[in-house]
Amino acid sequence: MSQDPHSLHQEIEELCATARTCYARGWVPATSGNFSVRWGSRIFITPTGLDKGALTPADLLEIDMEGHALAGRGRPSAETSLHTIIYRDRPAAHAIVHVHSIWNTLLSGKFAAIGHVRLTGYELLKGLSGVATHEHTERIPIIENTQEYSALAVHLGDVLRVNADAHGVLLSRHGLYTWGESVAEARRHLEALEFLFEVEGRQLFGQPS
Amino acid sequence: MSQDPHSLHQEIEELCATARTCYARGWVPATSGNFSVRWGSRIFITPTGLDKGALTPADLLEIDMEGHALAGRGRPSAETSLHTIIYRDRPAAHAIVHVHSIWNTLLSGKFAAIGHVRLTGYELLKGLSGVATHEHTERIPIIENTQEYSALAVHLGDVLRVNADAHGVLLSRHGLYTWGESVAEARRHLEALEFLFEVEGRQLFGQPS
Amino acid sequence: MSQDPHSLHQEIEELCATARTCYARGWVPATSGNFSVRWGSRIFITPTGLDKGALTPADLLEIDMEGHALAGRGRPSAETSLHTIIYRDRPAAHAIVHVHSIWNTLLSGKFAAIGHVRLTGYELLKGLSGVATHEHTERIPIIENTQEYSALAVHLGDVLRVNADAHGVLLSRHGLYTWGESVAEARRHLEALEFLFEVEGRQLFGQPS
């Protein structure tokens, strides 16, 4: 169940507002990124190729937990299967956000060979659900980017099970997936992780790679 | 024809909105940059010396494909001929945007001797029309900047023909030209390229040049 | 007494506007940060876990100088005791702001072992109350971050007494506390210190740490 006593209508409005804010911050350029809410066994998700800076509830597709279209115009994104996998393997998740930021692109490229970004010692880690101290170590796994989405979905499922405590997953030189029990929690995780990626990134970049 | 079933009126409104957004992002400082829409054999283009932060449809000049004024107040920009060359050599293009950003200025200077900026391995390359994989390699040619605009127009035509797949052209320490079948597509190319320039730039700069 | 002839109502409105602006600047991501106003022996303070981007006066808790709740919904933040300590040891302070910015996180981490950030030679130091020249040297003490808030409150009191002239205190890899005789003065101190942290930070970061 959703953490907040929000109605589906409110969650969808908040999802669209979050998408528009992400656009304004430069995190979903060029119609990239996607966003969804789960309500029972129905998922409301952004279609492919839409400018997120002007997203409204009428733009969303309604699909079931297997990714089949139930209602709405527009074509499902190739990444729809990644949302259904996350909802399957993180049963508490009721909202997912996926963004392409400068810093998540840089860190997911730099640490692709190591396989994760490690975040520790920062107060802002407490922005992640269940984390009560800056001494927490968060490992965000990095999956090699690919255009083979069905293989990727399987791989993502494995990564989610192996990294049961992770609050997000990176695709290398591609972007971040994070989620929450509500849109508000997914947005909180997004803001915390992107802040920490920038803090790490500013310590690492600025010389020839 | 334009990709979207937009009217000319809608395309012009969207062009002006794009220009105002570019101003807000710091991409067209000091009245720099220019923007146009082509509709059949008519071109609607920003005049010289205008603050793009307050651009409205009434500010645009109407010219023909040879650059002759048809209607509108204001003086044509010296760079008008670059727009007509692009429309001639990229027949599918119906909108052109030209911006001066920090990162395109830095990269176009650093790689001027090499003659192009090379972008590869990033998911956001899929923001470019016809690109279906992050494994694509995009080469954005760099033309040496000059104030000799008629020679520059000829040079630009050559560069467009030699680099038939390029989605944009840089002028060194000056700025980016990109285009699309509609204003929306031109803006998508702009957002994708500027994002990738920043990602590259943050890996390259930050030490004495 | 407050520096401005503002009413309590005005100060609270201004505190909320300041919090919303801090959110827009990325200084209080993921519901982090907190803000308060003191009026006589009453303190109006943000509760825990609230998105600061939408803060309104009705969200604030009213507490007394010992931190006991007087009115309002919501749960007090664990950092409430840091506010009451500052009001006790800086009797002129009538407003406190606490933010997590990229640059205060970076500097408070880098200089944690030294125990302070040193700022000198900048005109903007004159944004700090009582400072009349750029030749002033401001030392912002850094306290090691901890989740033991009662010990931290005692430590903060000591640091405030030893650093009687400091206009702010940093918690390492956590954030900045600053204050003023009014919300306007607290915001002025915040803007001056964050500007100077960024100026210092851009000279220090950009290579492997």
Next chain:
Amino acid sequence: MSQDPHSLHQEIEELCATARTCYARGWVPATSGNFSVRWGSRIFITPTGLDKGALTPADLLEIDMEGHALAGRGRPSAETSLHTIIYRDRPAAHAIVHVHSIWNTLLSGKFAAIGHVRLTGYELLKGLSGVATHEHTERIPIIENTQEYSALAVHLGDVLRVNADAHGVLLSRHGLYTWGESVAEARRHLEALEFLFEVEGRQLFGQPS
């Protein structure tokens, strides 16, 4: 005479809008910066200690060319004499803007010993009045910062006469003064110079100083 056929009323409105935009960009933090318009022998100028993010025409002081108050509430800034000197030695100037940005603070500190910032080879130099080519070399003189404002005013006058072609003057680790025949031109110079400072700065900073 002002470049635009604007009325005094329009110029003052535009000056205030420019100040508010500068605040939003982080260029006048902590009530720093000041702005003025000259109309015949009257000068309309921001008073000291005002938050530029909310500036309105009613906030301005009216002074004469010697800096004597004619009308308006508020206390003149200590830097008022720098405005009157610029109006005296740049007779075409009808508007002055003074801002404290991250990049002008960094560059004015780094090049203080050399005595100027040198900008050359950038298309955006054409944003400066009278400059027709990117091959132009602009030298922005740097004056050592001081709190002795009457000596500084004399020094500024000398610097303006020796650097007759300069479009701005920097005070070290303090900020930029630039001007124009109208508010629009002063703002254009400001945007061009700050853009170029950032372009230079990003090539220079990012390692221990």
